[in-house]
Amino acid sequence: MVNRSGAARPPSPSPHRPPAATTCVIVGHGVMGRIQGAKLAELGVRTVAVVDPGQAGTVLTSGVPVVGSPDEVRAPRSVGLWSICTPTAAHAAVFRQIGRLAPEADVIVEKPVCVPGDVPEMCSMLDAHPGRVCVDEHYLSSAVPEAVAAALQSVPGATVTRVVVEMTKHRGLDRARGRFEDRALGALGYEGPHLLAVLDALGRQLGVSLAPASPATCTFDGAWGPAGSPPQDGAEVSYRTPTGCEVVLHTSLVGRPRARSQPSIPYGSRRRHRVLRAEATDREGHVWEVIGAFAPTGLRDRCLGTLAVRRDRLPVAPPQVLHDDPLGRHLRRILRYFAGAEPNPAPARHCIGHVALLHQWVSTARAAAAGRAAVRPAA
Numbered sequence: 382m383v384n385r386s387g388a389a390r391p392p393s394p395s396p397h398r399p400p401a402a403t404t405c406v407i408v409g410h411g412v413m414g415r416i417q418g419a420k421l422a423e424l425g426v427r428t429v430a431v432v433d434p435g436q437a438g439t440v441l442t443s444g445v446p447v448v449g450s451p452d453e454v455r456a457p458r459s460v461g462l463w464s465i466c467t468p469t470a471a472h473a474a475v476f477r478q479i480g481r482l483a484p485e486a487d488v489i490v491e492k493p494v495c496v497p498g499d500v501p502e503m504c505s506m507l508d509a510h511p512g513r514v515c516v517d518e519h520y521l522s523s524a525v526p527e528a529v530a531a532a533l534q535s536v537p538g539a540t541v542t543r544v545v546v547e548m549t550k551h552r553g554l555d556r557a558r559g560r561f562e563d564r565a566l567g568a569l570g571y572e573g574p575h576l577l578a579v580l581d582a583l584g585r586q587l588g589v590s591l592a593p594a595s596p597a598t599c600t601f602d603g604a605w606g607p608a609g610s611p612p613q614d615g616a617e618v619s620y621r622t623p624t625g626c627e628v629v630l631h632t633s634l635v636g637r638p639r640a641r642s643q644p645s646i647p648y649g650s651r652r653r654h655r656v657l658r659a660e661a662t663d664r665e666g667h668v669w670e671v672i673g674a675f676a677p678t679g680l681r682d683r684c685l686g687t688l689a690v691r692r693d694r695l696p697v698a699p700p701q702v703l704h705d706d707p708l709g710r711h712l713r714r715i716l717r718y719f720a721g722a723e724p725n726p727a728p729a730r731h732c733i734g735h736v737a738l739l740h741q742w743v744s745t746a747r748a749a750a751a752g753r754a755a756v757r758p759a760a
Contacts, residue, residue, distance in 0.1 A: 402461035402487060402719045406454055408432040408475050410447065412560070413491055414466035417517065420712050426461065430454045451475065457482040462719060464489040464517075469563070469570070473499035476506055485512045487719045489712075492518040492574045494732045496565050497740040507729050513719050516727040518735075519711035520578035524703050525673035528688045529657055530586030532671045538664035544591060545629045546579045548572040548675075549615075550653040551636030551646045556613070567601060567611025569618075569739045572632035576618075577735045578727075579657055580628065594623040599742040601750075602633065609747050618742055667692050675705065684709070 405426050407414045410433040418428045428445050437449030463486050465475050472495045479486050494516055495503045507514060533539055563570025584591040597620035603612030615633035622628060631639040636646030638654050646652045655675035662668055670691040676683045686705035690697040714726040
């Protein structure tokens with residue numbers, strides 16, 4: 382029997398399984414829990430309970446009760462799906478609770494799947510869990526990588542030479558509220574999985590591997606904390622793929638774009654800079670640049686993106702506006718997977734690979750930082 386946390390289609394449903402994911406329990410009622418609940422409602426999935434110890438005993442304006450623990454959810458086996466939207470450090474523990482209460486539950490896990498230290502236990506639980514499990518890594522379902530790939534494939538004989546994925550925003554207000562602090566992965570803990578998801582999505586569309594073939598260089602923006610805790614302000618990773626393509630992944634949580642031509646984003650601003658940039662050379666030696674932007678600030682609708690194509694630095698056509706609702710599209714694909722209608726759009730095992738790779742890069746950067754500190758002359 383193939384484990385249902387993978388991409389294979391599930392076997393015939395058990396009599397203990399609800400017939401369809403028409404109801405859900407949201408575990409964790411922070412920003413992502415609220416957004417996901419609203420998106421699921423748009424797709425016809427009704428939230429029957431919210432689990433959040435900080436709000437336990439209250440009732441949402443929608444009439445949904447808030448309880449303090451999954452143990453307090455009524456008839457847990459009848460729930461269509463469970464969604465884990467807690468802080469990452471609690472993901473494994475919550476998954477364990479759900480597995481005990483509803484052994485065949487279909488589960489959505491917010492990215493990243495778990496902290497690096499919980500990877501072995503999470504893998505064991507996934508192996509033992511007969512229900513379907515999918516990660517809410519919605520950039521795997523974004524229309525932007527698809528559009529960038531289609532533009533590159535329209536260039537005869539194009540060879541991709543460079544890919545840059547950047548996600549920059551000033552997260553100062555959020556961090557003041559205790560969000561986006563990752564002691565294991567630092568600045569790579571929040572946007573790192575997104576950066577890898579965008580890269581994965583582009584590689585799949587192009588039919589090429591964009592995984593590292595050479596040791597990666599990983600640098601952090603900011604000071605290393607006690608016991609080697611990585612900096613939280615920003616990070617950049619660069620490496621070469623098997624074909625020699627250069628890959629650069631950049632994130633800043635203090636509003637510092639990679640390109641100096643881009644203005645810094647000030648504290649408290651809602652402006653963001655999320656871009657996929659690919660460069661290629663065609664048969665005649667012309668250099669092409671395809672730039673996809675995720676929810677650019679200049680567009681009021683967050684479900685829109687843009688695509689620009691240049692040849693030898695000159696625009697080929699006016700920028701194209703794309704309809705791009707990654708979260709809504711991803712959740713729709715998850716529901717189809719839970720219904721047995723399509724493969725898993727974000728298998729947990731695959732996304733655990735993202736966590737392991739990020740942890741490897743952080744460990745390399747930590748060792749390099751320790752080496753520099755060891756040779757630094759005394760004051």
